[in-house]
Amino acid sequence: MKQFYRDLAPWLKLLLRRRQQFLVGTLLVWVTLLAGLSLLGLSGWFIVACALAGVALAAGLPSSLDVYVPGGGIRFFALLRTVARYVERLYNHNTVLTLLADLRHRVFGDLTRLDDASLKRRRASEWLSRLTSDIDNLDNLYLRLLIPPVAALLTILGVSAFIAIWLPVVGAVVAVVLTLLWAVVTFGYGWLGFANSYQQVSDQEELRRLVLDQVQASAELLSYQTQGWHRQKVEQHEALAFNNQRRLAVKAAMGNAFLSGVTGCLLIATLWIGSMALSAEQVVGPILVMAVIAVLGINEVLVLLPAAFLKLGLSYGAAQRLNALKVNQPVFDVVELPENTEGLSLQFDQVSYTYPESVAPALINLQATLPSQARAVITGVSGSGKSTLAGLVMGRIAPTQGAIRVAGISPWHISPESRADHFALLTQQTDLFDGTLEENLRIAKPSATEEELWQALSSVALSHWVQQQPKQLSTHVGEKGQQLSGGQARRVALARLMLRDPKVVLLDEPFAGVDAETARHLAMSLDQWLSGRTAIFLLHQIDDVSLLPNVDCQWHLDGGRLITDTTADS
Known part of the structure; x- marks a missing residue:
């Protein structure tokens, strides 16, 4: 009883x-x-x-x-x-x-x-x-x-x-x-x-x-x-x-x-x-x-x-x-990142992670440093650990061993509100809600002006298409963006991300589902927008080096191990 x-x-x-x-x-x-x-x-x-x-x-x-x-x-x-x-x-x-x-x-x-x-x-x-x-x-x-x-x-x-x-x-x-x-x-x-x-x-x-x-x-x-x-x-x-x-x-x-x-x-x-x-x-x-x-x-x-x-x-x-949803999270002091910081460095110190009830670790002894406002490319096949690494950087999971630090602070210890303000992640899964384009974009910035919305759409090569629609910004995208093509839905998600002002940005396959010309347009827009931000591109492989300008580091994940760490040509 x-x-x-x-x-x-x-x-x-x-x-x-x-x-x-x-x-x-x-x-x-x-x-x-x-x-x-x-x-x-x-x-x-x-x-x-x-x-x-x-x-x-x-x-x-x-x-x-x-x-x-x-x-x-x-x-x-x-x-x-x-x-x-x-x-x-x-x-x-x-x-x-x-x-x-x-x-x-x-x-x-x-x-x-x-x-x-x-x-x-x-x-x-x-x-x-x-x-x-x-x-x-x-x-x-x-x-x-x-x-x-x-x-x-x-x-x-x-x-x-x-x-x-x-x-x-x-x-x-x-x-x-x-x-x-x-x-x-x-x-x-x-x-x-x-x-x-x-x-x-x-x-x-x-x-x-x-x-x-x-x-x-x-x-x-x-x-x-x-x-x-x-x-x-x-x-x-x-x-x-x-x-x-x-x-x-x-x-x-x-x-x-x-x-x-x-x-x-x-x-x-x-x-x-x-x-x-x-x-x-x-x-x-x-x-x-x-x-x-x-x-x-x-x-x-x-x-x-x-x-x-x-x-x-x-x-x-x-x-x-x-x-059962109430999990016993470890007790620690929640940290707020400073608002006036211009960039955040990333450091992986012998980071390993093993999922619960899993035998093999997803990441093994990662050792790397990404300076503030630098850009890195991490390549690897599916299952190599890229999504797990993104989860660690975003503070969604804590390392099983080792430590990961953003500006010297573990992301796991940063408050969710502060992470939401300073971190941004474009996932492979596109999450759009059954509403209008404007409503989906304003999720990132409710106070955005109509000019800012159009600028974000222009950055992802969607403004011309939207102008051709009878309802323009009031065009319904359908549940999970079903009224849009896969590439269009993904670009709407990218436009929504670009309305924000994060300091650390992770982009998982940002050029997937688009043609070569659109990919070059996205690369140019991202190059401008990522200026002054610490960024990581997560890719299966590099098909076109020109899509990744000003990259400082090129890493490769294989079976959860960081096997290469080279300086990429700008």
């Missing part, structure tokens, strides 16, 4: 930071439920009272009934229930959306603090699951596991107290039975369905992964004639997930049946005890009917709880997965 609370505590605290909204939302739900029960009970009382008055008059007995007060009460509770339900839905849905934003902000913040090694342990689809399905499951804590049981318990106590005014014994029985029933359908059903709903978390993720593999790797599966085998694997896991889900649904159905059975027996008990009180003339008929109908309506208050608490394991599993 301690571990259970420890895992859920951070997320409960995050939710309860908005405790005022939680209390108001619970109050609105409670008012809605009470208005519905009051409408039901008062209507029953009014109908019986009218019937008895009519029977008395038909029998020639004197009888009177004020129809205006109960009639007004019925209209009042009907209007109150409608308005309260509308306000409750509006308010609580707004609260839920706000809580979702809080949860996503918290989780995304945890993701940004993970180093590259941790991020690469899982696929992008798994990280997306953390930001979507896991957060949605946690959201159930508020929507299904906090507000409904609290509102239900308050309603039980309120209805029991109201009945006890005329029928104390009935009120006490209703209070005891419904409170015990409330405990069973919350704590009891939370325990009953915990294992199945907890398993559902991993089932959903595994099934999502297999289906995505089936779609994304369809060409490879077809070429190796293994699509049938993989489809069978998907179907087998789907069957297991379906069986687990069916067992959970059976338990939910049993919970509803149990709830209906207990409330039915309570209804009979209320009618029996109330009938004895009626025979003893301790209560009148309309009051008895009102009490019976109120007990009958209480079933609607509890009916949602069994299914909600059967899925407690789903929320707990999501919380555990999200808690």
Whole structure:
């Protein structure tokens, strides 16, 4: 139980930071439920009272009934229930959306603090699951596991107290039975369905992964004639997930049946005890009917709880997965780089790096120095360690052995904000968002003028193409830049980088995907822009030396080792 609370505590605290909204939302739900029960009970009382008055008059007995007060009460509770339900839905849905934003902000913040090694342990689809399905499951804590049981318990106590005014014994029985029933359908059903709903978390993720593999790797599966085998694997896991889900649904159905059975027996008990009180003339008929109908309506208050608490394991599993994002980073003093520095030197001192759970190191004993405002070219085939070296320079990972220093400071110790201001990396993967060209460029510099945007596009030989588009800077690039060619998308990413003012720049294959003429234009623009900056070009090989003017050092990586260190001709 301690571990259970420890895992859920951070997320409960995050939710309860908005405790005022939680209390108001619970109050609105409670008012809605009470208005519905009051409408039901008062209507029953009014109908019986009218019937008895009519029977008395038909029998020639004197009888009177004020129809205006109960009639007004019925209209009042009907209007109150409608308005309260509308306000409750509006308010609580707004609260839920706000809580979702809080949860996503918290989780995304945890993701940004993970180093590259941790991020690469899982696929992008798994990280997306953390930001979507896991957060949605946690959201159930508020929507299904906090507000409904609290509102239900308050309603039980309120209805029991109201009945006890005329029928104390009935009120006490209703209070005891419904409170015990409330405990069973919350704590009891939370325990009953915990294992199945907890398993559902991993089932959903595994099934999502297999289906995505089936779609994304369809060409490879077809070429190796293994699509049938993989489809069978998907179907087998789907069957297991379906069986687990069916067992959970059976338990939910049993919970509803149990709830209906207990409330039915309570209804009979209320009618029996109330009938004895009626025979003893301790209560009148309309009051008895009102009490019976109120007990009958209480079933609607509890009916949602069994299914909600059967899925407690789903929320707990999501919380555990999200808690795993919190890695124990080493404690050290965070350093800020000076703002007025003109250039930053790079020094590799016997740097080695081995990825977790990997046998062979990615980099081995790198020893090199790149002076401030100098330029270097590092060549190497795929897998030689260029991306790992870039991650070390950017401070995204820390060396396993040795030390890397930027202006005498380890990048791992520099604050993320300072690294963002002083370092820039053009990766081989182009990251563009589903928006306009202007929106994608302004990510780098929100305050950039339109002239600066056009200048950046001109530097990457895109301004002429953009001017030909009907919407120009408002042209949509599509998700991941799908509306652009590969070369165009990459140049937009380069233009975005050139809007910034970093001191250290790493360019991974900056001339990939462009023709020779465009490559020369990019080389000329980069030569001007890189003046006064420390720069490293990461290339598979040098096809055209003229694209790399003013290079001071030429290095080569092979199997993680820096095997050459020569001075390149300018």
